Amino acid sequence: MSQLKYLVIYLTLLVALVLMILPLPDWAQIYRPNWMALVMIYWSMALPKRVGLWFAFFSGIILDTSLGTLLGQHTLALVLIIAINVNFYQRIRVLALAQQSIYVFVLLLINQVVVAWVEGFLGRSTPLLAFFGAPFIGMLIWPWVFVVLRDIRRKALLR
């Protein structure tokens, strides 16, 4: 029973995955925030003992298969930002939501750099608007993601 409640974490990640592949009109696609990264940042901040690098690694592989990208592209990006987060979460956790958002923006930007860098290797360029647009939207919705996931965590009695 005590293990069962951690299923909630997997459920939130599944919802993030659905949001990542949900069809959007063409113009909106490039502004789609990286839901997977947002949810992973939250859990690794809230439950760093349970949700860490291996979690990021496997979510990344699942994301890569779902998006049809090179196997390892989003994995590398996710592992990198969660590795950074693992070292900083104690200082970030106590900040106000607005300040956290800026930190999340930086993490999402690093994520974007890695993804765009690999795309560049494959000969595909990332439009500038897409490069900054998605992390920016991610920053704006971070407070809501944080509050929703915190409520879920409290309801599920995860600590």
Place this chain on the structure above:
Amino acid sequence: MKTIIEVRGSSIQALFLIAVSIAMMVVDHRFQHLEIVRTNISLALSPVRYLVSLPATGGNWLGDWFTSHTELLNENELLKAEGRILNARLQKFEILAEENARLRNLLGSSRKIADDVIVAELLSVDQNPYSQLIEINRGSSDGVEIGHAVIDDFGIMGQVIHVNAQSATIILISDPEHAIPVQFIRSGTRSVAFGRGSTRQLELRYLPATADIKIDDELVTSGLGGRFPPDYPVATVTAITEDRVLGFVSVFAQPKARLDSSREVLVIKPRQ
């Protein structure tokens, strides 16, 4: 607070996972070994993909349900007329096909006349917005295999690159990583058409400046390389730019297939 050993442990773990990710990317890019990992994860996730494509499918269904009676009658009338025209043309084609077969027999050539096809529909799933990949609802259980060509009513769309049991991923001819061997119908010149990341344009690079090419020339598959069956329409030439220094021309062509709007596609199974 965390101890130094803990911090060091997590850094080593991070470096290890980063190295594994990079290794995976290299292997995935150059070899086929990770295909099985991809296939199995995709299979496990297929319920999620169907869930995601459900609203679009439901929307279509509702749209069909509420189409008015008169609209249906009109459409029916139109389709009947179109059917009559197509039938009339088909009679001609049948005669031509027979004649063709007879002539080929005379020449002793063994060209296949028709290919087997699998009818498939697009799944409404967004993938990486910078690459030109689409997903269809037929997979290995229907006989789809990696490398099969995919067409719509107007021309070549792309080829299959990943196959799961119930679905398959198709790379469009417009993807920057894709190239297709083509031939000009009028002059017979052979070349290779590269994708440029836009569904409206292909590029043929480094053609000799003396090549006989005009705007509106039609391009068909040449069948070289063995991936695409020969003689399917690919694109129409829209622009020719000349590099006077190097003596080459680059040709731009618009794909015939409706890469961004076709919903029903055909997967071509090459005959053994």
